[in-house]
Amino acid sequence: MPDALQKLLGRLQELNEVGAALSRERDIDLLLERILDAAQMLTHADAGTLYRVTDDGSALRFALVRTHSLGLHQGGRSGQAVDFPDLPLYLPDGRANDSLVAVHAAVHDCTVSIADACGSADFDFAGSRAFDQRTGYRSCSFLTVPLRNHDHELVGVLQLINAIDPATGAVQAFSQEDCSIAESLASQAAIAVTNRLLITQHERLFESFVSLINLAIDEKSPYTGGHCQRVPALTMMLAEAADATTEGPLAAFTMTERDRYELKMAGLLHDCGKITTPVHVVDKATKLQTLYDRIGLVDTRFEVLKRDAEIDMLRRQLALRPQADAAAEEQLQRGLQCQLQELDGERAFLRHCNLGSEAMLPHEQQRVRDIGTGRGWRDPQGRQANFLTPDEIENLSIRSGTLTLAERSIVNHHIVATIRMLESLPWPKHLRNVPEYAGGHHERMDGKGYPRGLVREQLSWQARMLGLADIFEALTAADRPYKRPMTLPQALTIMRKMRDNGHIDPDLFDVFVRERVYLRYARQFLEPEQVDLDAVHAPAP
Incomplete structure (x- = not known):
């Protein structure tokens, strides 16, 4: 087999291995780095730039910049930000920004190969020349390939600089084989990037739904x-x-x-x-809480009992008229005070029970039942009723916490x-x-x-x-x-x-x-x- 054919088959095998590796990569930053690494390796390019389309689709943004001979690595996981501005795809008047080779390749969906940028008048290489002047580098041969996915959507642009002759180390133009390899890699890379972004978007959508559920619980x-x-x-x-x-x-x-x-x-x-x-x-803070804390109703009943006791005492006092009996009236007053103290004590006890902050003892639970069924009061309809309803007795008798078994x-x-x-x-x-x-x-x-x-x-x-x-x-x-x-x-x-x-x-x-x-x-x-x-x-x- 001729050496040239053997060499080509070897590069195709490398391309297949790279494609398989790209399809397995989950991290988007690492995926982009592998794309640029593979492109430089397969074409023997000393430098390379990977652009991504901005979210609004109006420009190309530098994602990765790498020059092996300068030890330059910006973007991605390098920790060094790319210090180059975005490249607008269109001018203010709506025309394509064709003076920039990366933009021209992206807008017109074509591969652009330039043997010597120094002698090219077709594109504006002012940015490259400024970089060369600042670093002492010499940007000569360029190979620029758009990245479009299976839906023909622009994903980014791959630009390779200075093809190196493996035998002599000299800079040379990118060959037709290099163009074919780069285009094939760009196609696989665009699909890999798109798939990764779609997976990421689906994961974010799923996480957003999860956050939405938790937000609903939070608001509830x-x-x-x-x-x-x-x-x-x-x-x-x-x-x-x-x-x-x-x-x-x-x-x-x-x-x-x-x-x-x-x-x-x-x-x-x-x-x-x-x-x-x-x-x-979920939010039951006290034993009698439902949509509101029903301990207020219990308080009202105690006030009714205290009012009734006072009215009963006054009626008895009036019954002593017209003859005055100071001792009997004083005895009625003392009886009223005893009743009021007893009612206030029971009221304080039930309010404490309602908090549910301490475990109740059996005799305390029994006291709740005794108060609930042993006392009577006249309800708003004028009917004689137990002081506490069965539901209130059940809740106030909860041994620990504020929740009933139900x-x-x-x-x-x-x-x-x-x-x-x-x-x-x-x-x-x-x-x-x-x-x-x-x-x-x-x-x-x-x-x-x-x-x-x-x-x-x-x-x-x-x-x-x-x-x-x-x-x-x-x-x-x-x-x-x-x-x-x-x-x-x-x-x-x-x-x-x-x-x-x-x-x-x-x-x-x-x-x-x-x-x-x-x-x-x-x-x-x-x-x-x-x-x-x-x-x-x-x-x-």
């Missing part, structure tokens, strides 16, 4: 709105700490970028079912709704675990969680991470209407008990404490008064 409940943002953040902190662990049960746990993205999405969607939960249940069931149903919502979506392969991760964050290691009663071995590490993060965020959150936020020592003490009683994963909790994940989270999300220095330096249990 100002008390738990931050929860949907803080839990994913803490989950990712814990996941990164687990990924960095090199010993113990989590030594083999690793995450790729796709794994991280999948877990992040699961974290953002872990409570999406709350969009179905009634606001008055309301707690409604709140717990949000995870069922979450699972149904997520499992109904056609997840792509790299996100197929989102429903399992998000749907398992209320399960317990001992199988006593909900909704499915799964045990530790049936749960992924990621679901266990979300469960731990969900609990810690709830304990330390400062925006709940029904409780005060815990300090780090308080939260960690409770978390240790949860570890010991089979609620949370012990190995993950060890990483959480040993790697001070809680401290990283506290510095970002907790109030200063919650971060106790004793907890910061507390040894792992």
Whole structure:
């Protein structure tokens, strides 16, 4: 086989390998760099520039600039910004900006090869000459190729400068083979860039929908709105700490970028079912709260009872007339005061019960029932009724918290709704675990969680991470209407008990404490008064 043909076949093989590599690249900046690298390698170009079309489609923007002999690398992941202005595609009068070779190639969809720019009068190379004068470089041969995708949309322009003879190192013109190779590469590159941008746009659209759901939950409940943002953040902190662990049960746990993205999405969607939960249940700050706090109605009834007691006393006083009996009247006054004090005491007791800040003892629950059924009052219709309705007795007798069993069931149903919502979506392969991760964050290691009663071995590490993060965020959150936020020592003490009683994963909790994940989270999300220095330096249990 002739050397020329062998050489051509070798370059085609390199082009195929480059095309395959481009189709696999996910990072747009790295993709652009690989395109320029490949173009310079295949054509032996010393310098190259990759332009991208601006968002409004009016100009070419320098994305990458590279000159091997000068060690120049601007744009992309270099950390050095490209200091060249955009190139307008059209002049103010609407004509194409044909004086610039990159623009001419883009507008007219043609490849332009120039053997020696110094002797060319067809295009304006003032910018190149200024660069040469500043750096001592000599821009001679140019090969400019537009990048258009399968829909013939302009994606960018590839410009190669100074083809180098591999044998002599001298600058030469780009050959016809170079033009063919560059055009083929440009076609593959344009499709790869378009596909990557489309995937990125779809991901952004998906993330926007996720943010929209969380925004709806935030707007629905100002008390738990931050929860949907803080839990994913803490989950990712814990996941990164687990990924960095090199010993113990989590030594083999690793995450790729796709794994991280999948877990992040699961974290953002872990409570999406709350969009179905009634606001008055989610935000129930007191035991008698529905759309409003019904303790005001109870207060009104006490005022009615006090008024009735006073009226009854005055009537008895009048019955003593016309004869005056000071002792009897004084006795009536003392009786009234005793009644009023008793009513005020019961009123204060019920108001305290309504807060739900402390667990109720059995005798306190019985006292609520005694007040509710033992006292009577005349309702607005003039009928004699029990002082408290059965619903009010049930609510005020809640042993712990502010939710009845029925309301707690409604709140717990949000995870069922979450699972149904997520499992109904056609997840792509790299996100197929989102429903399992998000749907398992209320399960317990001992199988006593909900909704499915799964045990530790049936749960992924990621679901266990979300469960731990969900609990810690709830304990330390400062925006709940029904409780005060815990300090780090308080939260960690409770978390240790949860570890010991089979609620949370012990190995993950060890990483959480040993790697001070809680401290990283506290510095970002907790109030200063919650971060106790004793907890910061507390040894792992």
